[in-house]
Amino acid sequence: xxxxxxxxxxxxxxxxxxxxxxxxxxxxxxxxxxxxxxxxxxxxxxxxxxxxxxxxxxxxxxxxxxxxxxxxxxxxxxxxxxxxxxxxxxxxxxxxxxxxxxxxxxxxxxxxxxxxxxxxxxxxxxxxxxxxxxxxxxxxxxxxxxxxxxxxxxxxxxxxxxxxxxxxxxxxxxxxxxxxxxxxxxxxxxxxxxxxxxxxxxxxxxxxxxxxxxxxxxxxxxxxxxxxxxxxxxxxxxxxxxxxxxxxx
Amino acid sequence: xxxxxxxxxxxxxxxxxxxxxxxxxxxxxxxxxxxxxxxxxxxxxxxxxxxxxxxxxxxxxxxxxxxxx
Numbered sequence: 001x002x003x004x005x006x007x008x009x010x011x012x013x014x015x016x017x018x019x020x021x022x023x024x025x026x027x028x029x030x031x032x033x034x035x036x037x038x039x040x041x042x043x044x045x046x047x048x049x050x051x052x053x054x055x056x057x058x059x060x061x062x063x064x065x066x067x068x069x070x071x072x073x074x075x076x077x078x079x080x081x082x083x084x085x086x087x088x089x090x091x092x093x094x095x096x097x098x099x100x101x102x103x104x105x106x107x108x109x110x111x112x113x114x115x116x117x118x119x120x121x122x123x124x125x126x127x128x129x130x131x132x133x134x135x136x137x138x139x140x141x142x143x144x145x146x147x148x149x150x151x152x153x154x155x156x157x158x159x160x161x162x163x164x165x166x167x168x169x170x171x172x173x174x175x176x177x178x179x180x181x182x183x184x185x186x187x188x189x190x191x192x193x194x195x196x197x198x199x200x201x202x203x204x205x206x207x208x209x210x211x212x213x214x215x216x217x218x219x220x221x222x223x224x225x226x227x228x229x230x231x232x233x234x235x236x237x238x239x240x241x242x243x244x245x246x247x248x249x
Numbered sequence: 250x251x252x253x254x255x256x257x258x259x260x261x262x263x264x265x266x267x268x269x270x271x272x273x274x275x276x277x278x279x280x281x282x283x284x285x286x287x288x289x290x291x292x293x294x295x296x297x298x299x300x301x302x303x304x305x306x307x308x309x310x311x312x313x314x315x316x317x318x
Contacts, residue, residue, distance in 0.1 A: 077274075077275070077278055078264060080274050080278070080303060081264035081265065081271055081274055082264055084270060084274060084303065084306075084307055085264065085265070085266045085267070085270065085271075087307065088266075088267065088270060088307065088310060088311060088314070089266065091311055092311065092314055092315070092318075095315065097314065097315050097318045098318065139259045142259070142260065200303065200307075203303075204299050204300055204303055207278055207281070207299055208281070208295065208296045208299050211281055211282055211285050211292070211295050211299075212285055212292055212295075213285075213292045213293060213295050213296040213299075214292060214293075215296060216293075225300060228300065228304060229304070229307075232304050232307060232308055233307075235308075236307075236308060236311045236312075239312075239315075240311060240312075240315035
């Protein structure tokens with residue numbers, strides 16, 4: 001295992017990104033549990049986790065066969081698309097241009113949707129509820145899997161990145177099941193902003209490596225890129241800020 | 250929507266939210282790749298195109314989005 005400076009960016013990016021995704025998945029699983037009980041919610045979530053495990057088990061050996069430069073380029077471009085999309089949205093939300101994501105509102109919408117389904121399909125509701133839980137865990141989990149693979153691939157950092165993601169998921173699940181409420185007070189936009197900055201920095205680094213660019217400072221270049229994206233993001237928030245926006249991204 | 254359809258839409262949505270941002274990022278990557286092919290002796294030129302191209306694309310996209318809303 002490499003030194004801390006080598007590991008920290010991948011571990012932190014995987015942890016923070018997984019925190020955001022786990023909070024979003026938990027909101028839906030809790031909504032299912034509230035309307036139909038823990039059995040369909042738990043079954044759906046477990047099936048989602050098993051599907052994710054199968055996807056990871058299938059993808060791992062395939063990625064090993066892709067030439068390193070091609071893998072770096074492909075993952076770098078995907079990270080740029082993914083990270084800059086998050087950063088863009090986080091900046092626009094922090095500036096008050098678009099509304100902030102509200103977990104409490106998402107929970108209310110999901111609960112209302114399930115109750116409405118209940119009035120129409122009482123007999124099949126447990127199945128529909130489990131499916132909602134399954135979809136939430138699978139779809140949010142796919143983002144976690146992508147981020148873990150993307151920030152660690154080709155650098156031998158799969159274990160620390162996976163540990164970061166797992167720690168975030170366990171933390172959110174623990175808090176969520178303890179309080180039985182969506183984690184609406186998690187500063188989701190600030191996390192998204194930070195993750196967008198880090199993933200964009202990783203994206204530039206990997207894309208460059210894939211194209212054959214030897215970055216000055218090697219891995220430390222990621223920190224410099226992150227500083228540039230952070231400065232650009234904060235500057236953009238200041239310039240685009242609307243009167244009602246929150247003070248910090 | 251069917252489950253495979255929902256998964257595909259979600260997967261696409263991971264990377265493409267604002268189409269113009271995605272296209273602009275791909276254009277920057279293409280420019281960097283062309284620079285590597287045309288000026289292989291100065292690979293850092295491609296690096297500079299990537300870094301400053303991505304930052305420029307992001308800021309331009311944010312300015313347009315802020316004005317549009």
